[in-house]
Amino acid sequence: MIRREAAETLVRFREPLIGAGVLALGLYWAFFTGGGLLHWIGYAVGLIGLALIVSGLQRVRFRRGDGGPGIVQVVEGRITYFGPLSGGVVDIEALKALTLVREAKPPHWRLEQLGQPPLLIPVNAEGAEALFDAFAHLPGIRTEYMLRELERGEADAVVIWRAVTVRDPAFRLH
Template sequence: MRQWVRDRAEMLVFAAVFLLGLYVALLGGWFLALVGGCVMVIGGVLAIGAFRRSPFRRPIGAPGVVEVVEGAIRYYGATERGGEIALRDLSEIRLLRVEGRAHWRLRSISAEALLVPADAAGASALADAFTALPGLDMGMVSHALAQVADKDDAIRTVWRRPV
């Protein structure tokens, strides 16, 4: 039970904000209804975002650390090669399975590639970084992440830079 709550803590907090807004809205009066409605909208939007980021949160199982700093994705590999790619230079994101573990393959405009394990420390920050990309569907990314975990040799292209 504790693990379930820990995995969904962010979403549960935002759902509680939504319910607090509902409570305030039902206290009576147009002003409280307006304030409560605003709080409900904020809590609902944040809860949806937390729900979409939930597949990115995985137990740490791969060596290395992922950072997203100033518009750049950095991977410091312990046993694998690391590197850095700026978000503005990304041309393609693929999700693939390498040696039984899901990896993000980030390709730049200049055809450089960075392989980042999906279960490396800090890899959940990629969810927020990916939302800045034009035309990226986070629902499709979450679905691909679930499918790659189920199949042994799955490769999914989840985003390509619009031409």
């Protein structure tokens, strides 16, 4: 009944669409119920809907589609990548640096931890959208900066996040 392209677009924008529905419900309760407790709950529901729209649009910008090489799984703070030529496991707490390598085709995330070789994950690997939530747990990460760099088309590598323990070692005096 629905064309495949339209269904894929609806699935891609599912979080902002759900947020728009929650916002519409909140606005209806706030302005068209005639006051009372439901009126004030409508304001709260509307704010929740607005937050869902903003976070959903960030997720849409992060998704690069499926069909890339390999499969990504994020379970209990552990990122696992099963690729056709390589793979590996990284604990989110053990990450020391997150880099976007745009010169690779397709672009890759490079996850670095001490004592291990870096794990390279294509941005369009199956299940790579789960990395957004994993990266959001990194202390001090700038999500908007990450999304801007992901959208830029330049062919270089850019450090998105680095742990506080490995930041600016050249500026230490002792």
